[in-house]
Amino acid sequence: MPIKIPDQLPASDILREEHIFVMTEKRAATQNIRPLKVLILNLMPKKIETETQFLRLLSNSPLQVDIELLRIDNRPSKNTPTQHLDTFYRQFEMVKDxxxxxxxxxxxxxxxxxxxDVIYWEHLQSIMTWAKEHVTSTLYVCWAAQAGLKLLYDLPKxxxxxxxxGVYKHQTQNNYHPILRGFDDEFLAPHSRYADFTSEYxxxxxxxxxxATSDVAGVYLASTKDKRNVFVTGHPEYDANTLHAEYVRDLSEGMEPTIPVNYYPNNNPDNPPRASWRSHGHLLFSNWLNYCVYQQTPFDLEHFSEANFTKDD
Known part of the structure; x- marks a missing residue:
């Protein structure tokens, strides 16, 4: 089944070239089914690149997914055209009801x-609090995972x-958990963060x-028992060259970044990197959509209630 996105979104052409089933709004209007409605709060500077990465992963599902893009505020962006933001992104006030x-x-x-010190911290907190009563399952990625842990558990930074x-080896810790269905015992995933997530903590x-955990990177994947909050501390959505672009950027800014671990062939930045995490990334998002969202969400979203979800689900 396809993902449904705005007809003119730049990601449309990219995904079609990759033979990913994308349904236009016009075609979707003729479908008499109940698609999943997924909201993406995009906090990354390069909005178009990031939205394309996440849409690619969300497309690997038999479910039809209706995507809406959300921005945190109306400040001008240095990395995304204003016209793109005004055309494809919504303000929270437009969706909060x-x-x-x-x-x-x-x-x-x-x-x-x-x-x-984050300029939109209070607004982000209000959105995450709103999600408790308006969203079936929330997926927190990398920095958002740390923000979510602060909100839900009052954990300090x-x-x-x-x-x-770099790209780190991880081990699954609960092979029978629905989110891990089909995962190998060990898998690779990229990280790019300063946040610290140890298992013990x-x-x-x-x-x-x-x-899922790593001896070096700590906790990679965690979930509340009702699966309504899922935390991913790495970047399964990254393209093959995303870590390279970050490394080159840091070098150009006069920093002395370490070479991303287990990323470049022979640990040589002159060698083109190759993605080694795509299969697990697609499986993770497919499992989240199926077991955390589709299997738990009410058919009629107007009847959504937090009381519908229990820790035994």
Whole structure:
């Protein structure tokens, strides 16, 4: 089944060239089915690149997914044309009275910024609080995972001394959990963050199900027991060259970044990197859509109620 996105969204042509089934709004209007409604709060600077990455992963499902894009505020963007934002993105005030099957909150380049110093921190908190009563399942990615843990568990910001950058091996911790259905015992996933997520810390201070961990990168995947909040500390959506672009950017800014771990062939930045995490990324998003969203959401979103979800679901 397809994802439904605005007809003129730049991602449309890219996804079609990759033979991904994308349905236009015009065609979707003739379909007499109940699509999943998923909201993406895009906090990354390069909006078009990020939205395309997430749409690619959301397309790998037999479910029809109706996507809406949300921006955190109306400040001008240095990396995304104003016309694109005005055309394809909504302000929170436009959707706050509606219910959604799923919400994805992306990462943000704020690893060294304290929460209270983030210009939109209070607004982000209000959106995450709103999601408790209006969204079936929320997926927090990278920096958003740390923000979500602060909101839900009042965990303080934990920052590593050095940036974690590269592709790391992870082990599954609960092979029978629906989110891990079909996962290999070990898999690779990229990280690019300063945040620190150790298993011991999350096990001590939360009641989360720890689903996948790395000896080096710590917790990669965790979920509340009702699957209504899922935390991904890495970047399964990244393209093959995304970490390279970040590495080159940091070099150009006069920083001394370490070479991303297990990323370049022979650890040589002159060698083109190859993605080694695509299969797990597609499976993760497919499982989230199926087991955390589709299997739990009410058929009629107007009847959404937080009381419909219990920890035993």
């Amino acid at each position: 509606r219910n959604f099957d799923g919400l994805i909150i992306t990462g943000a380049p704020l690893g060294l910024v304290q929460f209270e 934990r920052t590593r001394k050095e940036k974690l950058s 999350l096990q001590t201070h939360t009641d989360l199900d720890i689903l």
